[in-house]
Amino acid sequence: MDTRQADGEKQTLVSAIEKASARAFQPSGDDASRSEGQRELSALLSRTSTLALMSALSKLTGPDGAPPWLRVHLMDILTLLPQRPDGVRSTLEFVFSVHPSSTLRASDAPTLQKQGANITMEALKLATNLLSAPPATVSPEEWFPGIAPQLLALLDGKDGQDLVKAAAYVIGFGVLGRRQFGAPGSAGWKAFAAPMLSKINASLSTQEAAKKPVVFSAGPDEVVDLRKETVSVEADELHTALKRLSSLLDSHPNPGLTKRLLGPLMLPMWTISSWPPVNERFDERYRRPATTLLQIFLKIAGSPERFQALLKNLLVNGNADPSRTRWVYDRVGDSDLQVKQLRDGTNATHLTLDLGLLEAKSDAYVQLLQSVATESDISALFLTLFRGSFNPTKATHEIRITPENDQQGDPTVQLAEAKVLQKMMEKLSDRLVSNWRQMIELVCEILAESQISLEGPGDDATPVALSLLNLVVAAPGFQRSMVRADLLSSIEDSLGRISKAPEADVSQTARNLSLLLKYRDAIDDPSERTTAPTDRQVEDRKTYNLAISYITQADSPPPVRSEGLNLLSGLIRAGSPILDIQATLVLLSSLLNESEDYVNLTVVRLFTQLADRHPRSTVKELLDHYVDADERETVDTRLRFGEALLQVLQRLGETFAGEIAAQVGQALLFLAGRRPRRPKTEARQRRADRVREVKDRADTARDARQGPATGVLGNGDEDEDEDGRTAEQRARDDLVAQIVAGWESRRGAEDMRVRASALSILAAAAETNAPGLGAPLAAAAVDLCLGVLALERGPEAGILRRAAVVFILHLARALASRGPGPAVVGGRAASPFGFGLAGMGGEKEAEVRAALAYVADTDTDGLARQHAQDVLESLDNWRLARLTPRDVDEGGRGPGLARLAGLNLGAGSPAARLPPLQEQGGTRPRIEEVE
Incomplete structure (x- = not known):
């Protein structure tokens, strides 16, 4: 279908809905006309697809779509659309297709219905909020039963794995993840969890349902056995x-x-x-x-x-x-x-x-x-x-x-326990002793009640107890002082009694253990003895080993890996000495290479937790992977490390200063500039270009053998191609393809996305703690931004120009946040940082304004123009704030307004020492205008 025709049909639908809804909800209309309008609106809504209704109603409920009195009713209709049989699927598709983070092209729209949408985390969160929050006009008991069957059906996977993940996120985090809706017995639990759980556990x-009578139907010759x-x-x-x-x-x-x-x-x-x-x-x-x-x-x-x-x-x-x-x-x-x-x-x-x-x-x-x-x-x-x-x-x-x-x-239970105990001793003998203190107490109890003596054979538990005692005593690092004195004395007495028994094997084992226990401390070299770990160290070691096994096992399910990350997070927050910081950083870096959202989000959080106690090591690890000097990481992986670095810098706050700030600032300036060369990337690109050229030549030869294509323009419209795209759409898609292709580095230069990311992180660092960044780095960053705005003029560099403008905006915001204006020391204004746009001199500030004005007027990127206009406005506001400087004495003290148009109002000024007007005779000063 022609896009112009589709737009026309959409506009027709919007007009029809607006006209029918206006008649249905007109406050000044009579009851008959409103009833007729409601019937017309109901019929129109019934015969219109859900996806088309969402698009039309979203336009009408916009700021300029419909009158306020009508917008309320249209919003009610829009919020109830997920209750339709296909409402959930349509809601997901609509949000994924219109969300700004989606990169789906218009020509790919038909595949949306078959293979799922282009889903981003931002769009998924928005769709989850729309579906999991019942409207004000509908109770949760009515809302969730309407959408639950649709979301549960998406979990079957018939509509693609993308929608499976989307439905799981809506159910798991949007509904069951909230205490209000997901607690057992709540409306969300009954709608989503109970249908699944009751099928497995009746x-x-x-x-x-349990007491529902069973109805039997049988033919005239059929017999039903009620038993x-x-x-x-x-x-x-x-x-x-x-x-x-x-x-x-x-x-x-x-x-x-x-x-x-x-x-x-x-x-x-x-x-x-x-x-x-x-x-x-x-x-x-x-x-x-x-x-x-x-x-x-x-x-x-x-x-x-x-x-x-x-x-x-x-x-x-x-x-x-x-x-x-x-x-x-x-x-x-x-x-x-x-x-x-x-x-x-x-x-x-x-x-x-x-x-x-x-x-x-x-x-x-x-x-x-x-x-x-x-x-x-x-x-x-x-x-x-x-x-x-x-x-x-x-x-x-x-x-x-x-x-x-x-x-x-x-x-039955005793028989099962005896069977399992036997198999545990056969197959798990190396894992039976974990808490040796409890084992010693058990052995002491068994040996004390042992029936083996001079009178004859006793029970079967004594040989096993002796074996367990041997495991504990022979363990490396065991010392007699580790056992309580009363337990040690009881065990020695029991071994002495059992060693006199007539059973040769048991008595010999008891004598050997008695000697081993007596001379155990003399066996080990005193220089090789280690201090016994504390109970907390033992527990932390067990938790750490368990977390590492959960995370690193190849067949570990996602919930188990997530639990392993949570266990590791607990150790980091507690500052456990069992952690090897460098090994933990390497592990987290390897996990950040994965594309699973739940892993990446948790790993970034762990990096920020480590930065609280080990900022230098954490920042260095992130910078190494972000800069990627060895060219091992993909662009997506480097961007994930950049996101982690951004959150770490924001977490450091005022402590982002000194050597760390200098190291980060220099690395980010290096990445954002045009100098970095990546020879390995250039070689890979050349190989890919050669492969692409060979493929294109093969495709051209195949097309030549097949002859000219016929019927490409099936509808006879010269403005459309085989995909039904108009000339305007083709031009837009070609521009997008050019921009995306330009992001990847050409001739071995740094990728445009990484450069823009580096500038964005630098902007956040400047806003977090501009004094910590330092004047030289700030000045160099401003010069870099001016160079970007002047030299990077291609459409593919739009994201880089936006980042450059945003850096200047954040720097100006950081300067303005320190006060209404610069302090006055010794009769002249001084920047609170010692640097800034004004501190660089009037020529530099004028150069920045000129560059921003040029971008605001001529840039081809709409967002870059808007950002430049915002920065110019912010700079003007900051300039006005500088006109009222604060009075600060040599010691840094002095509140409020100190000077106004040459009039000194300080505490020591003559004006401040004048008596009130009443004491001067009540006459007010007269102001005369003199030419």
């Missing part, structure tokens, strides 16, 4: 819920939201993930997603109590609690899994507990411990199970899920 379904269970969740519904939940948590990870969503699903996910293998399709649809989600949850929120809860429900399938919805997972067909609701009176024992699966379930449980549990979690779980195995009366069974497990000494 116990979370509402009581009304059978009913299907409450179909196999496809369960698969969809798992897929949507995975997409939501992986696209924009939020550890807090992950805990809230996956907490109620721990046991159901364990049941699915440990289901006996069936086939590849079953694993892909159910087992793998459930396993991934379970591992994510336990890595983020794992604890010994949660692992113990899983162990106590090792064989449980579903929920057999009669006080709640009773349901089980049931395999249907060859590769599907569904949820079946149990009828009242049904014996669910054979469905929930299958001892034949004990071996496979215990193996899966130990594998889960290996993959997600920390050493402290494994050690705590092992100590609990081991204590319960030799003395069941002291075992703790307080964590229960179903009433059947509430009984002390449940034989």
Whole structure:
């Protein structure tokens, strides 16, 4: 369609909506005319597409679009458009297409409907605010159910991964990430989280749904068996819920939201993930997603109590609690899994507990411990199970899920615990001892109650306790002084008693341990002994190792990596001495090379936290990657380091001075200038040009063999090409292509985007702490900006000219922020910084004004012209403020207005010593105008 025709249709729609809405809401009209207008407006809105309505209503609700009384009603209509069946998708597409940060060309608009929009973080935040905030006329209970099905459907991925990420951001951060809407039981939780969670854990379904009667329909010859269970969740519904939940948590990870969503699903996910293998399709649809989600949850929120809860429900399938919805997972067909609701009176024992699966379930449980549990979690779980195995009366069974497990000494639970304990000792023997103090206490308790003596053989726990004691005593760095005296004495007495037992193996082991414990301190070289770490150092070391493993593991899911970054952030904020600052900086720099938004945003925040305690090292690391002297980084990566450097400088504030400021200022001036040469980049460009030339020649030869193209101008319009673009559009696209091509360095020069970024960072540094930047650097930066405005005149340098003008604006703003005018010392004005546009002399200030005036009048870039006009206005205001200087004595003191038109009003002036007018006879001074 011709663009002029499309614009005409849009204008026609705008006029029709304005005319119909004016009749519908005219304050001076009668009821009949308003009713007729409302019917006409309703019909017009019904037959118009949502995307077209958004475009037309956005124009009408603009500042000059419609009268104020009409704009209110049109705004209500516009805010309710997301409630349409395609309202959410249209809202996203409209925002992404009109947002200034979007670089989508008009010729690419048809692909928007099929492959998703050109999404930027700024546009995504705006769309999230529009969708997640209910209008004032609609309650959250009505708003979210209208948009939730549309957003959840986008998580399926049928409309492209871009829209999956967009929907996940709206749901995760816009709705569920807010306490007002995302808390359990709130409107947002019921609309977005409950539909997914209730499909996986049927116990979370509402009581009304649980008690809903089941209606059976049967033919005349069909018999319905009412004793059978009913299907409450179909196999496809369960698969969809798992897929949507995975997409939501992986696209924009939020550890807090992950805990809230996956907490109620721990046991159901364990049941699915440990289901006996069936086939590849079953694993892909159910087992793998459930396993991934379970591992994510336990890595983020794992604890010994949660692992113990899983162990106590090792064989449980579903929920057999009669006080709640009773349901089980049931395999249907060859590769599907569904949820079946149990009828009242049904014996669910054979469905929930299958001892034949004990071996496979215990193996899966130990594998889960290996993959997600920390050493402290494994050690705590092992100590609990081991204590319960030799003395069941002291075992703790307080964590229960179903009433059947509430009984002390449940034989099924004891059997599962014994099986898992055996496998842990076989496969996790090197990770069982994490907290040696707790291990020593347990060993002391076991040996004290050991039945082995001269009378005969005793229990089976004693050999194991001796093995554990050997692990602790033989560990490097162990010393007798590290053990409490009462525990050490009890262990020595127990070893002496057991060494006299008739069992040769046990008694010999006890004698050897007794000797080892007695002479342990003499084994190690005193010069090689190290000071025992404090408890905080031990915990910090564990946290650091856990964070590094979460961040660096290749298969680490996004929520787990995000949690690892949060753990590292906690160590940085606490100033933990366990951190190797240089290694941490290298790790963060490697992470900033990635293109994931959640990683980049968090890494930039960690850089700013490190800058609080280590500003020199942090700034140097960022500058090295930003300057990229070795030409290893891409332009996008360098720009990300520039963003991190910008936030670090703003975080430093007044401390941005001295050597750091000089180093940063010189590097930024070097990047922003025209001198930097990049030979490696030039070589890569030449190779790319040669490849492009070969490809163009091949395309030309192929076109020549195929003959002239026919039917290129399908509609016969000479002003349009094969894409339906007019001459005006082609000219605009060619200009954009020229500008983008000009950004990349030619002949090995620095990339235009990096130069503009360097000037922008320098402007922010000047506004943050101009005195810290120093007069020489400020003067050099102003000279550089004047050179840019005079020499960089091409359309591709528009962003560079904007940055140059903005630097002068920020410098003037920084000068003006120090006071209404310069101080007066010794009868003359002085700049509060010792430099500035005025401090450089009248010629320099005139040169700056002349350059800005020229840009404001002649520049081809609209933003550059507007920026120049704003700076000229700011300079004029600052010049007026200088006309009223502050009076400052030699000591730097003196408030208020000191001089006015040659009249000295200081405290020591004759005018200040004059008595009031009443004491002078009440006569007022007379002012005469003399030619």
